[in-house]
Amino acid sequence: MTTEAETPRLTMSGIVKRFPGTVASDGAELSVRAGEVHCLLGENGAGKSTLMKILAGSYQPDAGEIRLDGEPVVLNSPQAGLAAGIAVIYQELDLIPDLSVAQNLLLGHAPAVGPVVRKKKRLELARAAVARVGGDFPVTATVRDLPIAAQQLTAIARALTADARVIVMDEPSATLGENDLLKVFEVIRSLAAEGRSIIYISHRMDEVMEIGDRATVLRDGRTVGVYDIADTDPGELVSAMIGESRELVRTTQRPRPEGEPLLEIRSVRIPGVIDIAGIDVRPGEVAGLAGLGGAGRTTLLRALFGDTRAARTVRLGGAPLRASSPAAAVRAGLALVPESRKEQGLMLGLSVARNAAVTALGRPPWLLPGRTGRVRTAPVLKDLGVRFASPDQPVGKLSGGNQQKVVLAKWITRGGVRVLLLDEPTRGLDVGAKADLYRQVRELADSGVAVLLASSELNELTANADTIWVLHEGRNVARFDPRNTSENTIAHTVITGVTP
Amino acid sequence: MTTPTAAADPTTAPSGTRPPSGARGKRGSDLFARFNLLIVFLALCVVATLLAPEFLTTRNMANLLQQSSLTGIVAIGMTLVILTSGIDLSVGSTAAFGGMTVALLIDNDMNFVLAIAISLATGAVFGAIMGGLSAYLTLPAFMTTLAGLTAIRGLTYLLTDGEPAGGDVPEAFQLLGGGFLGYVPVVGIVFVAVTVIAALVLRGTTFGEYVYAVGSNKEAARLSGLPVRAVITAVFAISGALSALAGVLLTSRLTIGQPTAFNGLELDAIAAVVLGGTNLFGGRGSVFGTFVAVLLLSVLRNLCNLLGLGSFFQMVVTGVILVVALILNMVIEKRGARA
Numbered sequence: 008m009t010t011e012a013e014t015p016r017l018t019m020s021g022i023v024k025r026f027p028g029t030v031a032s033d034g035a036e037l038s039v040r041a042g043e044v045h046c047l048l049g050e051n052g053a054g055k056s057t058l059m060k061i062l063a064g065s066y067q068p069d070a071g072e073i074r075l076d077g078e079p080v081v082l083n084s085p086q087a088g089l090a091a092g093i094a095v096i097y098q099e100l101d102l103i104p105d106l107s108v109a110q111n112l113l114l115g116h117a118p119a120v121g122p123v124v125r126k127k128k129r130l131e132l133a134r135a136a137v138a139r140v141g142g143d144f145p146v147t148a149t150v151r152d153l154p155i156a157a158q159q160l161t162a163i164a165r166a167l168t169a170d171a172r173v174i175v176m177d178e179p180s181a182t183l184g185e186n187d188l189l190k191v192f193e194v195i196r197s198l199a200a201e202g203r204s205i206i207y208i209s210h211r212m213d214e215v216m217e218i219g220d221r222a223t224v225l226r227d228g229r230t231v232g233v234y235d236i237a238d239t240d241p242g243e244l245v246s247a248m249i250g251e252s253r254e255l256v257r258t259t260q261r262p263r264p265e266g267e268p269l270l271e272i273r274s275v276r277i278p279g280v281i282d283i284a285g286i287d288v289r290p291g292e293v294a295g296l297a298g299l300g301g302a303g304r305t306t307l308l309r310a311l312f313g314d315t316r317a318a319r320t321v322r323l324g325g326a327p328l329r330a331s332s333p334a335a336a337v338r339a340g341l342a343l344v345p346e347s348r349k350e351q352g353l354m355l356g357l358s359v360a361r362n363a364a365v366t367a368l369g370r371p372p373w374l375l376p377g378r379t380g381r382v383r384t385a386p387v388l389k390d391l392g393v394r395f396a397s398p399d400q401p402v403g404k405l406s407g408g409n410q411q412k413v414v415l416a417k418w419i420t421r422g423g424v425r426v427l428l429l430d431e432p433t434r435g436l437d438v439g440a441k442a443d444l445y446r447q448v449r450e451l452a453d454s455g456v457a458v459l460l461a462s463s464e465l466n467e468l469t470a471n472a473d474t475i476w477v478l479h480e481g482r483n484v485a486r487f488d489p490r491n492t493s494e495n496t497i498a499h500t501v502i503t504g505v506t507p
Numbered sequence: 508m509t510t511p512t513a514a515a516d517p518t519t520a521p522s523g524t525r526p527p528s529g530a531r532g533k534r535g536s537d538l539f540a541r542f543n544l545l546i547v548f549l550a551l552c553v554v555a556t557l558l559a560p561e562f563l564t565t566r567n568m569a570n571l572l573q574q575s576s577l578t579g580i581v582a583i584g585m586t587l588v589i590l591t592s593g594i595d596l597s598v599g600s601t602a603a604f605g606g607m608t609v610a611l612l613i614d615n616d617m618n619f620v621l622a623i624a625i626s627l628a629t630g631a632v633f634g635a636i637m638g639g640l641s642a643y644l645t646l647p648a649f650m651t652t653l654a655g656l657t658a659i660r661g662l663t664y665l666l667t668d669g670e671p672a673g674g675d676v677p678e679a680f681q682l683l684g685g686g687f688l689g690y691v692p693v694v695g696i697v698f699v700a701v702t703v704i705a706a707l708v709l710r711g712t713t714f715g716e717y718v719y720a721v722g723s724n725k726e727a728a729r730l731s732g733l734p735v736r737a738v739i740t741a742v743f744a745i746s747g748a749l750s751a752l753a754g755v756l757l758t759s760r761l762t763i764g765q766p767t768a769f770n771g772l773e774l775d776a777i778a779a780v781v782l783g784g785t786n787l788f789g790g791r792g793s794v795f796g797t798f799v800a801v802l803l804l805s806v807l808r809n810l811c812n813l814l815g816l817g818s819f820f821q822m823v824v825t826g827v828i829l830v831v832a833l834i835l836n837m838v839i840e841k842r843g844a845r846a
């Protein structure tokens with residue numbers, strides 16, 4: 008796809024964006040050709056989102072120039088960005104959930120005669136747009152009721168109705184399962200073939216290798232390199248991102264812990280949703296849960312944690328696990344690092360120390376939570392290497408990796424954790440933060456905690472889990488020892504539900 | 508994104524209000540952001556003293572405190588509720604009910620201390636029911652307490668068929684609502700005590716910490732194993748009890764129970780809470796802010812009275828002040844968020 012166009016579709020040069028006390032973009036450069044899929048890579052905090060917000064018109068750069076097809080443009084508002092043909096599809100898909108697909112697609116530019124919307128025409132236009140992205144859902148459907156993949160396609164289709172020349176996709180795979188992602192990739196390829204430019208942001212190297220034509224790597228707000236994907240490899244890109252050779256994730260070679268199982272999941276059943284039986288985890292063991300989106304990993308963890316009602320026969324340390332609510336589960340020694348740290352894991356407006364201490368307050372002393380919280384969390388936060396200005400800083404101001412560490416700190420501060428449930432703990436984290444997180448999980452396991460780790464990242468599971476259980480359509484269909492099973496075998500089982 | 512540079516910054520501003528100006532301006536506006544309400548309040552007092560010489564007299568001050576205390580006590584309970592991102596519209600009705608029950612019980616020769624205790628307990632039970640419905644059945648608190656507002660007011664009228672109750676109350680009981688300790692009205696002391704206790708509970712106990720956690724993110728609090736539903740039920744119970752206390756104090760001052768009392772109290776209380784800087788969506792705010800806001804609103808009213816401006820005019824001024832305060836808060840917060 009790398010056509011040598013004379014003028015690039017988009018150039019951003021010398022982009023500087025300062026915030027009080029920080030330089031988010033320090034002369035970043037980006038050049039995207041027409042008809043290419045251009046990957047934008049960088050650790051969290053490297054300046055990717057700042058650069059894209061400037062492109063979208065949400066931020067104004069302090070210096071630098073943006074050219075579209077050679078012409079300098081000023082994008083002083085999101086409307087101006089859209090009008091110039093730039094569409095940004097954010098990770099959390101800014102669709103309006105209670106409106107229909109058609110309403111969303113033509114929001115703000117619905118065909119109308121005076122104030123009256125031409126509904127038939129709108130349906131027609133919407134259908135055409137959905138067809139172009141290969142969607143097979145009705146445009147009259149309410150967005151909230153659609154599966155996440157269809158919502159993703161809707162967001163892309165909306166970019167098309169605005170006739171965007173440059174489409175930015177911010178980590179679409181964060182919310183998509185494997186099959187859905189392949190579908191989105193097809194759409195991306197066909198859009199590129201039409202001559203549109205796609206800027207694709209992702210942390211997953213395999214996706215970048217598959218979909219990208221070229222890649223720009225940012226570090227500390229500067230562009231450190233532009234690569235032809237065909238002539239590079241993940242190792243090179245990753246070292247450009249982190250600026251030093253660091254192992255992607257630590258591969259552990261150690262015997263599976265012996266001894267009696269600490270957590271015995273004899274059966275967890277929700278009719279029509281999940282039917283899991285015979286999973287056990289020993290103290291010190293990291294048991295991976297692999298599966299497609301919707302395979303039941305989250306539901307299983309939530310059911311164990313007492314948050315989702317299920318018929319359960321689960322034993323903890325030889326005695327029946329009583330966890331009718333999250334509070335009861337916590338008392339029994341369970342800890343959950345939930346899927347969405349912003350919505351479920353943290354109180355974003357509260358300080359780092361208060362977040363890290365909140366689970367520990369259920370125990371005496373009952374007085375002065377502020378002081379005890381600070382005293383007790385300080386060593387934990389230090390151990391985890393959380394980077395923050397002060398314990399009084401709102402946790403929402405930390406980077407993703409540091410936020411996730413605070414979620415973990417919450418449980419370590421409380422102490423007495425026997426079973427740690429991790430649900431997609433590395434989502435949205437950069438390479439270094441992932442490695443840090445897994446090192447800490449490993450340390451917890453080594454102290455005798457049984458760990459259940461659900462992840463969509465198979466390479467992370469094979470690198471970090473002692474055992475991998477594969478869930479498929481609500482059942483556990485296989486169990487692998489990652490040390491003597493190839494990743495392909497596991498991937499095959501994850502997708503088909505059958506071991507090859 | 509902010510972390511590395513933030514870590515390099517040695518100054519640690521808790522609320523993160525750091526405009527990019529020089530050190531002195533920074534500190535000044537920092538202080539202003541934290542204590543803006545207090546500064547506005549003091550400024551208003553100065554203006555009031557200059558405009559109306561009667562303002563700064565012990566008599567007027569005592570009067571002012573006496574008038575604002577009942578609303579203030581209710582507003583403290585409302586602060587707790589709003590901190591958990593709830594709202595309590597029933598406070599006026601609960602207060603009237605509390606005032607009526609205490610009058611009726613004393614009228615039936617019950618010891619007044621016991622009567623007060625029963626009245627407060629009833630208020631707490633009403634609050635717990637409304638809060639519990641909201642917490643355990645996930646009904647919006649706006650609706651459960653709106654239902655409470657109507658139903659409890661109805662119950663209050665049913666007690667005596669709409670007539671005032673009591674009349675013959677012991678002198679000791681009258682002191683509570685109408686008495687003075689030196690120049691200080693007893694209700695004012697109660698208001699200050701309630702504020703101080705609430706502040707201590709919020710800052711110094713696990714329960715207080717849970718209130719903020721629940722208000723900041725209910726889901727995260729639940730998944731951290733916090734007793735979210737119990738906390739919500741408790742703050743509504745506290746709000747109910749404090750409302751009943753306000754009712755008791757009014758009955759004590761008037762010596763009769765008025766079933767029509769405290770109409771529209773919920774709006775005054777909410778206005779004070781919001782003016783005091785507590786976030787309507789929970790998780791941020793303090794009873795100190797509410798305390799100052801209550802005084803500010805009543806100084807404003809007092810000033811209008813001293814200047815001979817009518818109550819219609821006062822309503823307009825109060826509304827305008829509220830909007831200005833909200834805009835000011837928003838501006839300060841935005842500057843904080845940018846830093």
